[in-house]
Amino acid sequence: MLLTKIKASIIGRPLKTEQLQEEKLPVWKALPILSSDALSSVAYGTEQILGVLVVAGAFALWYSLPISLAIVGLLTLLIISYRLIIDEYPGGGGAYIVSMDNLGWFAGSVAGASLLVDYILTVAVSVTAGTAAITSAFPILHDHRVAIACGFVLLIMVLNLRGLQESGTIFSVPTYLFIISIVMLVIVGSFKILFVDGGGTPPPITSHFPEGLTWFLLLRAFSSGCSALTGIEAISNATPTFRAPERKNAGRTLVILGILLAVLFGGISLLAYLYHLTPVLEETLISQIAEETFGRTAPYFFIQATTALILILAANTSYSGFPLLASIMAKDKMMPRMFTARGDRLNYSNGIIVLSLAAILLIIAFHGHTERLIPLYAIGVFTSFTLAQSGMVQRLLKRKPQGWKGRLAISLTGAIVTFIVLLIFAVTKFTEGAWIIIVILPVFVYMFSRIYKHYNAVADELRIDISAEKPQIKKQMIVLPVGGINQVVRNTVSYARSLDVDVVALYIAFDEEDAKRMKGKWNEWCPDIRLVIMRSRYRSVTRPLLRFIDKLPKYVGDRQVTVLIPQFIPRRWWHSLLHNKTALVIRFILLARKDIIVSTVPFHLKK
Template structure:
């Protein structure tokens, strides 16, 4: 109880499910939550491109402008494509959904794996980059970069566990401050060019050429600059975050985000070209531009640097918004354990947030807070997802053939071809710089998702109700003295075995299931009548609604109410408990028996029966191996 109280204080009070609509965000708050990753890339995308071009000498830096224009054209194509994805899939039009509906479930796992990897790298790299920005201002923090990265990760995770509205408030101000500072940088810079500097570009510092300026080097610079496009998909994946009309608001916000990203990227690259800025390992390109425009040590320069620091840290929030939603979709399709789709007390997918925290912390620890290796992997996953999404939309419009389908299909075909070419360029140009790890990790994640899906289907089939079983029946007793309350996690064979056992020991049996909505309650009642037989009296099904995310508390409250209502009767709480056959089954089976036991054991003597059910061996349908015995545990009174 003490741990639960501390957790409640840490992440806030529980919110009723009815309030989920109120937890959705207006566009002004959703924009920073879902766009901080994409907008923050302005701080390093130009520098990444210049860092490759400088290998061909100072004269090659002028290629940054055409490369940036090509990246902006690609941004336009991708943004327009995902606007169409939102229209086609208003409940969430991310790459996984589009690929699943149009390219098949197996191909969709590739898109899902690519996005899971990209979200994880986004969180880790953004936080490490933010820490490095901080240590650049305060060199005394250099030995503590790893600890600072992990601390920032914990703070971002805590803000998201607090819920959507709190996260929107936390992340809105720094994101908008960064956008305003880039706008001021552009306006003051253009004014300076017009009034003082003139429109003749300064020559950059002389650097000797280490490589010839060929097509391959230009493509490498282009692929490095494409890191500006990470995070674009987050809005189409997180449509559920927006207030109604969610799809329309998401489309508008995506267009605004695309416009801001393209404008800011062009402004930074253009100012860097005009002022002859070259990459410097000690000072970032954006900082060099800020010194030239605002002056070293000026208030505006410090605001620019601090806002850059904050948005690099907050860019990780895009991953915390997208990863849990994608994981919940995969869990719904049985490709991940069902726990990933549980809503927490704050109406967020807290298990997904927890997994992302753990994996991101592992990456940060392996990299020791240094982005050198991880940043080379940034765009590989997202361009894989881009390509599959747009290819799926091509097939979608071809099958639909509604109004204007030719133009829509042509746009998505162009996007699929463009992003596929960029994907090949990234793989080839970055392979020896660390991209090989993602090339290996991607099929491994796909294999893992497919394995979970296969085993989950097998387990569900093995736990399905035996169609040949006799209907459950309990002879009514005029003066019942023993009641049994059975927890039902679902209408499956373990649950029916628990009910059958309860009927053998009690005069009155109530099977209780906690449901989320009324539609589910109606379907469950019909299925119960079909499988168990419709009867009234001593055996009944009780469906309880849960106003909060917890499915345990309504059951506990029901048990207490029944004990108070019938104090003269002995009450036994019966719980089915599935015995897994391997470690994977332990993650797939939704076992709440132990949690219920702990919740109902606190402060009162009760009788518990756990009916154990062993998963049958695959390949022998109908030959169920059951343990129809129960462990009866009597707890002493704690009072």
């Protein structure tokens, strides 16, 4: 009862199943919940591009503008493609469902694996990046970064266990503040450059291709910048959590996200170019731009604070995506069934908890330096993009709905472009860690296939023909191990006698004298139940009991055996340390090894 109360105080009172509808999200709440991951990547997208280009010298920096434009173009394509998916799949599900549905089991499990891995990486990476922002401001906290990051994960976990509605309210504030602060930065910065600085003096643009700048470097800069495109999948995956009309609201949210991303990312890239900024080790690009624009005044600190906050909250996107995807995959028998269970607050609590634990393990394993994982997770994202668009192509070709040709063109373009980007990623980032993903994905796919086979095998085994396979009656007998004669044994023997079944009591004696004494007492106390006495030379109770049960069929035929095991139920938890756990051990071994029934007869201690 105490546990129930503690649980309620942390995650809130249980909700009824009918309350499910009320938990659904309006657009203004869905946007911050589902898009903080995508929006927060604005904080490092441009910086990743410049970080690659700067190797080729100052002249190369100009190429950040066309690259950013290409990325915004890719973004537009993705937004349009995903709107088609939302229309076709109002029941939710992005890459996993689309590819499972149209491309088959294998493509589906690859998409599922890459999405699940990505959700975990997103939590670890975002939370540690946010923690790094905080520990940079307060260096004294640096040594505690692992504890702080894990604390944040736990905090987000608890908020999510409380349910979508409330966490939506909590998470919407910082996301909107971040949007406001970056929009403000872009507007004031552009204004300052145009009217105050007189347009600045942009670096000279040469008509020649700068020396040192190779096509490989350009592609690498492009793929680095694509880390700003993670998190789009979340919305189409979560269509059913939207308030009705789900399809329309999800589509609208997707478009709003696309416009915001284009404005914020494009604006940051433009300002960085006009201010002639390059990435430095000690200061983030956003911080440099904000300092150029406002100096170290209140608006600067406001921008820094909202950036740090949204990085941590970006992890929350995964808390909408991972549990939902895991539950869908569990319904498809590819993940353990526990992921389908809705918790007290109607969310998929097991998914929330598993996601948190996996992220915490990653944070601890990388000593809180998960920034290195940033390049990795774009691979998973583009794998799922490609599979989703390919699935749509297949679907449109098969169904040919009204206006299918236009849609096919969009999806085909999407599939081809994202596949090319994926290849660019795999090649240019292979040594940076892309190979890890290439190792992990097959492991996941293999795991899914094993789980799938197991569930199908079990389903086959459990299937019953109602008209033919009726319950059967079998002759029974009870074996009752006794350790002496006392109130516990009386309680158990009373139960056995009440059942009107043959009963044999079994006593394990440690020496001859012990055996004789017990025989005498038993015959006086309960002569109508037969007592078998066995000798144990190894001080074990379990082994003689197993031996006895093995030999039973010889004497009693194929009766079904029930073993009665008395169990102390102490009043205080620490009392249970004072009583041997023999009952539990016997129960476990008997159930695992034999086809017998184990009945636990409790004896509740009063003191």
